[in-house]
Amino acid sequence: MIYLKDIVKTYNKGKSNAYEALHGISMEIKDGEMAAVIGTSGAGKSTLLHILACIDGYDSGEYAIDGMELGKISEKQMAQVRNEKIGMVMQDFALVEGFTALDNVMIPLDFAGRQHRRKRKERKERALEMLELVGMAEYADKQTNNLSGGQKQRVAIARAIANNPSIILADEPTGALDSATTKEIMKVFRDLNEQGRTIIIVTHDPTVAEECSRVIRIEDGRIVKQETPC
Ligand code: ADP
Secondary structure (H helix, E strand, O other), rough: OOEEEEEEEEEOOOOEEEEEEEEEEEEEOOOOOOEEEEEEOOHHHHHHHHHHHHOOOOOEEEEEEEEEEEEHHHHHHHHHHHHHHEEEEEEEOOOOOOHHHHHHHHHHHHOOOOOOOOOOOHHHHHHHHHHHHHHHHHOOOOOOOOOOOOOOOHHHHHOOOOOOOEEEEEEEOOOOOOOEEEEEEEHHHHHHHOOOEEEEEEEEOHHHHHOOEEEEEEOOOOOEEEEEEO
């Protein structure tokens, strides 16, 4: 479902400070996989994740989701792929301060393309369902700044899955959490994976990588190892 072939990414292309961050990344991630991307700081993990998330482009190579080659579609179509197929989870949760948990989860539903937008009552029901799925229904009306780190990340995950994306991309999702909360959040990801969602997690944490069905190690802009832990 996710297919990358020889992806090259250069920052500041054509300038004196041009820097090739990815030197030709090739990989395939099948439907329903749960993969970790690991590597030292500066290896190119975030660059790769941003390309996968259609947030950033690449210079050459091929990237296809479900057989649709992304290099060949317009910006508008790209935004549509991003909204419909991909849910993002960030290390710092990226919740809107001053909004309740429910309001945060409703954001992607409110911004869904016109043809997919549901009625407000249905959007609210869907957001509540998502909060229930991550064990946060009772906090729906709480302001997110009053929640703990683990609770914030649960809300962020509920928001990421609100539009029912097939792929969840997470950038150091447990980086700001203690080890007990990390375990809880990984259980949420595993449950979502068991429900059939494809998950890719960038992480520094070996305990997070161990829970994934595949570990992809990147060093200096190249994949150096792909392994399947038992
Ligand atoms: P990681 O996520 O593994 O820490 P990154 O993907 O953030 O690594 O960065 C890979 C390399 O690309 C690093 O050397 C970094 O300095 C460089 N880089 C990242 N973003 C930019 C940018 N916007 N402009 C120039 N260089 C960048």
